[in-house]
Amino acid sequence: MKVYIDNILYQLNTNFFKITGNKLQVFVLKMVLLILLLFMNDTTVLAILMPIIIVPGLLINSVTTNRYYWLILTLFSTIPYLIMDLVGYVPNHKHIFAYVIIAITITIFLSEQKKQLNYLGIQAKYIIGLCFLFAVIGKFLAPEFIDGSFFEFTNTADSRFFGFTSFAADIDSKLLLANEKNLLNLMNTQNPDTFFVLNGVENLSSIGLIVSYWTIFIEGMIAITFCLPSNFLLSKWRNIFLIAFILTTYPIATVAGFAIILVTLGFIQSIKNNKLTYYSLFYLLVFIFLPLIKIPFLRVFNALF
């Protein structure tokens, strides 16, 4: 198995990328552009303009690496995602899109070409580390997360978790769908005094706590290992923790936008000396197969067995 993977890596590093950092750098930038093309369509203006801006970057290498091209992208991401972010709905992964674009622009403007991929890798590491650090601090600031009630509620009311919940806690999916409907009714209510009782929670109290503590542990370890300088022994485990997070989170919580940018950042920081590593291969495979998370595996499994 290892020989087979080594062979794939060798083929990628020698034939596909020709060992030159520039080719790999173009590939990395195109991964980011592809994400922007797929996910940066929040408003009518972005939905129309972004394909017009991004497609040339995907097709022509000299455009992909052009500093002014990235400056334009910085403008188009900063205004909706960082400046107008409290006016419209801007989820956190859209902020990360803007951070990544700013990081690329600064790097292309201020550094020599041969060092750019290395700088991008360090910045990707910092973005991942800080993102998880803030997420963990945020969880400690939320009493409902610490006492497990956040996951009690979310697992039984948010349809993205229904596959996991009905599988792990043996709850009839009809009860979960009723919760979703009741929540929707409450959100559309004309009577703010109305309420409903959440179905199936009694099966979940211990699972809610386990999921809470696992989340704090894994996110905390990612924050520590990615924020630590690379000469610390613990930092050698950073990819293991990130991969564990990806494998335990995204098959359950299908948050495609966040997952794809996280995997791309993971890919960028895993490149060593302009060469792909085993970890790069994993991130690349997840990047390619990520659309599969749209398939509700656990629901399909439950329906079959």
Place this chain on the structure above:
Amino acid sequence: MKTKRIIILYSVPFIMLFFFIRNIALVETKNMDSWMGGGMRMFGRIDKMLYRVSGLTVEYNNKKYFVNLRNFNKLKDEDVESRILPSNERLQELLEELKEYNWCYNAKTDAIVLKTLSSECNSSINTSLIKSLKVYKINYSKEDKKVSLELINEVKSL
């Protein structure tokens, strides 16, 4: 060269830190949704703008009506804005904006609705009858498993 390196490596972490601190400040002082504003505090609190409810209170015919903004596609922007950051200043501004619309009473549904070509209206609502703008969050009680709405902020008509 060293300055360039510092700018390259620390600009984005600095921006991220700014948004995180701003998130905490706005959540604690202005009722902002903790999931919003780039604070990376997702999957922490149950309360999030997607679940929040924002609406006008109207007094008509000696009866109080709650007009949920989510039910009017035309008011989507105002609804989202009020749910993301229901500060006094923003809600006051939005309340004045909302009062500019033509509201009316629909006897069939016993509800206050926006006056449109398709809506059935029995009588117009005078702006003086619009009393306040309220924003609620979802409250989940671990003890009795009840999910209800809890008032976050209310601004009254000037």
